[in-house]
Amino acid sequence: xxxxxxxxxxxxxxxxxxxxxxxxxxxxxxxxxxxxxxxxxxxxxxxxxxxxxxxxxxxxxxxxxxxxxxxxxxxxxxxxxxxxx
Numbered sequence: 001x002x003x004x005x006x007x008x009x010x011x012x013x014x015x016x017x018x019x020x021x022x023x024x025x026x027x028x029x030x031x032x033x034x035x036x037x038x039x040x041x042x043x044x045x046x047x048x049x050x051x052x053x054x055x056x057x058x059x060x061x062x063x064x065x066x067x068x069x070x071x072x073x074x075x076x077x078x079x080x081x082x083x084x085x
Contacts, residue, residue, distance in 0.1 A: 008080070013030050013031045013032050014030075014032070015032060015080065015081045015082070016078075016079065016080045016081070017030075017078070017079055018044055018076055018077065018078050018079075019066065019076070019077050019079065020047070020074065020075070020076050020077070021047070021048075021066065021068055021073050021074055021075055021076075021077060022074065023071055023072065023073075023074075024048075024051065024067065024068035024069075024070050024071040024072065024073040025056075025065065025066065025067050025068065025071075026065070026066050026077075027063050027064075027065050028063055028064055028065070028066060028079065029062070029063045030062075030063060030064065030081070031061050031062065032081060033058055033059075033060060033061070033062070033063065033064050033081060034060050034061070034083065035058070035060045036083060036084055037058070037064075037081050037082065037083060038081070038082045038083075038084060039055045039058070039064055039079060039080070039081055040079065040080040040081075040082065041053045041054075041055065041066060041077055041078070041079050042077070042078050043075045043076070043077060043078075044075070044076040044077060044078045045075060045076040046075050047073065047074035047075045047076065048070065048072040048073050048074035048075065049070045049072045049073060050068070050070060050073050050075050051068035051069035051070030051073045052068065052069040053066060053067070053068055053077060054066075054067050054069075055067075066079070
């Protein structure tokens with residue numbers, strides 16, 4: 001229906017979630033990430049000194065790493081994993 005949007009299940013090895021940075025970084029364990037996965041990041045709740053967010057590393061089938069440009073960033077970060085068609 002119009003305005004209904006779409007839903008993505010969260011949880012272990014899901015395609016969407018929220019993670020809290022610790023000293024500006026966090027490894028997100030997720031076996032569904034691939035070498036081609038597009039990883040979208042957005043700050044949900046700022047904490048510490050927020051910085052610019054990036055995916056600094058990934059290991060297909062294992063995890064990806066979120067890194068802030070601020071080493072005092074403790075923000076909650078929302079992430080979404082999408083595979084290209």
